[in-house]
Each structure stands twice: as structure tokens, then as C-alpha cells.
Amino acid sequence: MDQIKGVFNGNFDSIENIKISPFSRAYTFSDSIYEVVPFYKSNIIAFNLHIERLLYSAEALNINVNIENIEREIKKLISSCEKQSGYVYYQVTRGVDSVRSHMYSNSLEVETFGYVLPFSFKSKSLKVMICEDIRWGRCDIKSTSLLGNVMNMNSSKNEGCDEVIMHKDNVLTEAGASNVFFTKNDVICTPKLSKSILPGITRSLLIDELNKAKLPIIEGIFSLEDLSKANAVWLTSSTKGISLVDEIINLESTLQTNDPLFIKSKSLFDNKFFS
Structure with a gap:
């Protein structure tokens, strides 16, 4: 299988080289949001709408995001794909706790993670x-x-x-x-x-x-x-x-x-x- 290309906290690498803490709140509480952004023949479908929905989810959970970085990383993942059609999975997590706790610290550093996969978009019954x-x-x-x-x-x-x-x-x-x-x-x-x-x-x-x-x-x-x-x-x-x-x-x-x-x-x- 071809290596899956990803990005974690701004660092681009193959998925097998990305390491995430077991105290990530995505892992312990699903305290995270995500988007699946499709692209077809190198054209991103409804990119602005996906970004707007990501912002809506982030605001609902009081997670601060750097939207310019997110947009740049998604576009870079798409440009790195060997196929012209596929999708980017992109996830934003509140951060990593020093120890698991329902009540989070407001000083946590937000984690971001994404990867790109080719996809044919062939619908079936x-x-x-x-x-x-x-x-x-x-x-x-x-x-x-x-x-x-x-x-x-x-x-x-x-x-x-x-x-x-x-x-x-x-x-x-x-x-x-x-x-x-x-x-x-x-x-x-x-x-x-x-x-x-x-x-x-x-x-x-x-x-x-x-x-x-x-x-x-x-x-x-x-x-x-x-x-x-x-x-x-x-x-x-x-x-x-x-x-x-x-x-x-x-x-x-x-x-x-x-x-x-x-x-x-x-x-x-x-x-x-x-x-």
C-alpha cells in the first residue's frame, strides 16, 4: 500500500511517522472536531462551506483555531496527492492533558492532524x-x-x-x-x-x-x-x-x-x- 501523507501540528510526514500522545483529549474524550474535504480533478468542492462548518464546530466547543494555517495545510495535502481526485480528513483537538481530566485547562495547545487519500467518487446503490x-x-x-x-x-x-x-x-x-x-x-x-x-x-x-x-x-x-x-x-x-x-x-x-x-x-x- 502506498504511504499515506499526513500533517500533525504543522509538520508534514507519512502517517506511520506521526506520533500522538495517549493523553490527547481526542483519545480520552473525543474532545475534537473534524472535516472531510473532497476534491475532484484537482478542484476542491465547496471548500469555504467546509471551513465555515469547521469554525462552527470549533466555536460550539470553545476550541480556538488558526483558520489560515488549516486552509494552507489542507491545500498542501491536496497538492501532495498523486491522484487528482480524493479527500482530506482534517481533525482539530483541544489539546493534551497532563493527566486525564473532564475539566480541561484553558491553556492547552490545540492539536491539528490531517491526511489525504485518493478516492474515485463512484456512487453505488x-x-x-x-x-x-x-x-x-x-x-x-x-x-x-x-x-x-x-x-x-x-x-x-x-x-x-x-x-x-x-x-x-x-x-x-x-x-x-x-x-x-x-x-x-x-x-x-x-x-x-x-x-x-x-x-x-x-x-x-x-x-x-x-x-x-x-x-x-x-x-x-x-x-x-x-x-x-x-x-x-x-x-x-x-x-x-x-x-x-x-x-x-x-x-x-x-x-x-x-x-x-x-x-x-x-x-x-x-x-x-x-x-
Whole structure:
């Protein structure tokens, strides 16, 4: 396997040479935030939106960041990639404790870490499972604390699935690593943003394209019953792009693979960002 190129606290090196303290609060508390920044044919997709979301997460956790350094490091990682398409994972951590403690010192020095990987961005149809949303109450923060996602995603993997769609008391939230869209009665639907939903960048980009094309879309509160009556369901993320769901294993539904609104949505997005 080719060496993965990374950066830690401003120092660029191969991943195997990067050393991180076991007292890093990312390790002991998941006291850290992250972004996944995609690039296609050497063009960064929605870079400013990813940076804005990183700043939002940092401010929510009261972590001070040097945004100019972060932008420079992400761009340098991208330029170091041997392929023209891929993504950068970039993480910001509050710092390293002298000893593990819930209450952090305000004098901690922020840690930054990132790496770049090539990626083809070839979407595929997905098999998903419905799961209860067991995550914490601030899913709008892009934190590395993802144990609820991990538990649900691996439960679905054991059933031969690729992803999950989560709900709280039958109200749809999002997928394990994606946002959810579906069509019903010739309208595109997606759960509205809240503290239970990460404001996905691909979600935002797609909604912008749908509005420009004057396609009907509602951001609202939707139930599992609404989803069961959907003509088509798809998930969006920085690495999935727009990926059709062709089977929900534990929800009675009749999903179409040739739904006109899905076909139009995917065409609009792919022509804008992946052509």
C-alpha cells in the first residue's frame, strides 16, 4: 500500500511517522472536531462551506483555531496527492492533558492532524437498515464522538447493509454518515436541520441546485410512515455524492430505481460537481 501523507501540528510526514500522545483529549474524550474535504480533478468542492462548518464546530466547543494555517495545510495535502481526485480528513483537538481530566485547562495547545487519500467518487446503490437514533444531543457539531453511529452502522453491517437511516421516536433524522432525501407525491423531501442533524455540505449543495432548477423540495419533519410511502430514497455525503437506496431491509416500502426526481437530482449535482 502506498504511504499515506499526513500533517500533525504543522509538520508534514507519512502517517506511520506521526506520533500522538495517549493523553490527547481526542483519545480520552473525543474532545475534537473534524472535516472531510473532497476534491475532484484537482478542484476542491465547496471548500469555504467546509471551513465555515469547521469554525462552527470549533466555536460550539470553545476550541480556538488558526483558520489560515488549516486552509494552507489542507491545500498542501491536496497538492501532495498523486491522484487528482480524493479527500482530506482534517481533525482539530483541544489539546493534551497532563493527566486525564473532564475539566480541561484553558491553556492547552490545540492539536491539528490531517491526511489525504485518493478516492474515485463512484456512487453505488445502497442497502440500508432503519435504526433508533441513539446519539447525543448535539449532532449539529461535527465531533469525532461517533459511537452511536458506529454501533448502528455495525449492526447494519451484520445484516449485510451499507448504511442506516435513523429516527427518534419515529421522526427521521439522518443516516449514519449521510443525509437523507426521498420523493413522495412528486415532491423531494429531506429532514429540516436541527441539533439532531449534521448540516451536510452535499445536502446544502444539492438543495441549492434543486432550488435553481425550481424542483419541488420540502425541508420538514418526516416520519417513518412518510419514508415507507416514498417512491425513491437517496443519501448524500462528501464521499457518497448522491447514492440511491434500493432496499430498506426492515421497513415495508416499494422503491423505484427510475424515479424522475431522483434522476434529475443526481444529474444536476453530478453535472455541477463531478463533470
